[in-house]
Amino acid sequence: MDSLWEILTVITVVVLGGLGLLVAFVRGSASRRRTAAPPAPPREEKVRGANTYQAGSTARIDTSKTAEPPAPPTTPRPTPEPEPVVVAPPVEPEPAAPAEVAIERPESARNRMGRLRSRLAASNNAMGKGLLGLLAGGQLDEAVWEEVEDTLLGADLGVEATTELVDALKRRVQVEGSATPEQLEGWLHEELLKLVDPTMDRRIAATRVGDRPACVMVVGVNGTGKTTSVGKLARVLVAEDKDVVLGAADTFRAAAADQLQTWGERVGVPTVRSDREGADPAAVAFDAVKDAADVEADVVIIDTAGRLHNKVGLMDELSKVKRVIEKQSAIDECLLVLDATTGQNGLRQAEVFAQAVDITGVVLTKLDGTAKGGIVVLIQRQLGVPVKLVGLGEGPDDLAPFDPVAFVDAILD
Template sequence: MNDILPIILPILAALVVLAALIPVLMKTRRNIKDYPETRDANDPAESGQAPGGTLLEDRPGAAGPAAERSTLEAADVDDTDTVEVPDDVAGLEIVPVETPMPVAGRLARLRERLVKSNTVFGKGLLALLSADKIDENVWDEVEETLLLADLGTEPTMQLVDALRERVKVLGTRTPEQVKALLREELLKLVDPAMDRSLNVTRQGDKPAVVMVVGVNGVGKTTTVGKLARVLVAEDKDVLLGAADTFRAAAAEQLATWGQRVGVPTVKSDIDGADPASVAYEAVKAGIDQEVDVVMIDTAGRLQNKTGLMDELSKVKRVIEKLAAVDEVLLVLDATTGQNGLNQARVFSEVVNITGIVLTKLDGTAKGGIVVAIQKSLGVPVKLVGLGEGADDLAPFDAESFVDALLN
């Protein structure tokens, strides 16, 4: 028995120690099984970063050099399945660069459309003034026709008085004579002597800067895109600034217009970004890249919203810290008629309008709004749009416009 004790005692001691260790091992096993699958990125220990911001592997005594860890992680990546990472530009249409139509060709097309769409002046007035007898009733109808054509009260009275006098002196009234009279008087009202050229010439080391403004829904962004095509057709180097930061996809829409003619666009990726900042960066880029023209698209705003109009004024002031604003073009929808005059007056007071872009002129059989706006503001209509096509914007020509009105 005494001989066996030295053998049994170590075995019993080992069993006692093992029995004491079993609960500890079981607890440790449970902890491993229940360990969270995702780590807390905010916990410095879990993120591999010390509380003070120092990477743990860079601290003295840290386990494992960073290079060795990178090698191991790279090996792990090789064993994983390939995952497609979404691209910020995925799904965007790749638009081929187009060659815009020459400006001269556009004028002919626009005149054809105007001839088809405008009948008030041509058919209505010519029929009235070619009547065998022109009495007060006829003149009343002439006046009413002109007012319905959005000519405005003052221009209407001016035109009627001039026609009365000339018809009285002329005596006979063949259709050819009446048409010639009407053309001469309308041309005076439209005023071919007004300077309708766009100020888009570089001055020294600064590009020409064009701001495009207007109320919501008149087609400002589209107008900027179409005007870019006009300028590219005239061999101008153009850059666009997407300062409409509030309308969803406005910047992308403008960039697509630019892409179609190879024109870059400066825009912010942040919705609701400060439009003045975007405009500033666009002009700065235009100066750095030595472009000819920088065009700034602005957000639509109601003319009776003081805060929004003040913001528009701020955009112009910020731009002028870098370069002069050579053109401020107000885009008006021709179908809004006399309401467009109210818009024009307010915008002119805030940002000093230099020219009018009249869109959707093919959607109205009137056309007199051209005269009314110019008479009211003393600002020329410089561009007209007669359709939704990419090249349906052209410089306004007074004689072509009047000839089209009279068919």
């Protein structure tokens, strides 16, 4: 019995060991099968193009579309350093050359009064015709002489000159007795010419004095045409072959210096001016005289600011300009510009200016626009200086040296 149990025990151990080996073998086979199976392909992602894909880190081409092998990887080229950009400085355009102004050559002014006689005659004909009509109308009684006096006074001849003229005509009539209209016209012409006084020196100081240029200072009231008269005077002197320099000492009116410079450029005459509006007019005048001396000009003409004759401060400033000029040069000519159409008011202006500066002559503008030709006689008598220039129109050459004979001829034409 014991042997039987031992045998059964051995059989049992053997059977159990065999079963254990079988189970181990089965498990090892299953494990080997799982290890040998290929891994599942990863999820494919589309990266670029219709036929190119990327799976993990390996790329492939869909052979259904193309049979070309994939391109070998290329090594990226190094990015070259950018060349520095050189920026050229902006090229400034060259300033346009100023347009050349054609230099004009004015004609001589010596016979200008005669050429413009028709204009003067048309404006002053009222005076001449009125006088001749009265004197040739018949008997010269006291009533006629009174009308003659009224006509002369209306022409701004002045009381003193009117009385002298009427008295002279009365004496001639008394001596000669009855007179023809032609005789009366001749007598009137002679007596008017005496009043205008052809013996007065009407020359313009425009010739060098020693080693310096002549200096002409021009003054006047606002609106009389002062700057224009200076420009026209330059043309008159250029026509006489004078070397002229202009000084723009009117620094208060913005366009005065430009206006004067334009006048000068037309006849090739330089203008000394300040670039700053409101500059000291005395300083500009001083520089103009100095520059004229440096270039050895014949004459320098100083244009001053127009001013009201009843403004004391402005008149004092005018005196200052005169004093500053005289520090280096005498003033050879001081011309007062008056508007002939202002009549008696022009005389009052003249008297105030004569007190501030030494007036040597008068420029009478707009003489062709007034019938009051007697203002010439009145001004000369009151100031003791001659009318030297007269304005007879708007043209550049309508400023003429005053000719007493031509003036009286025009009045009585």
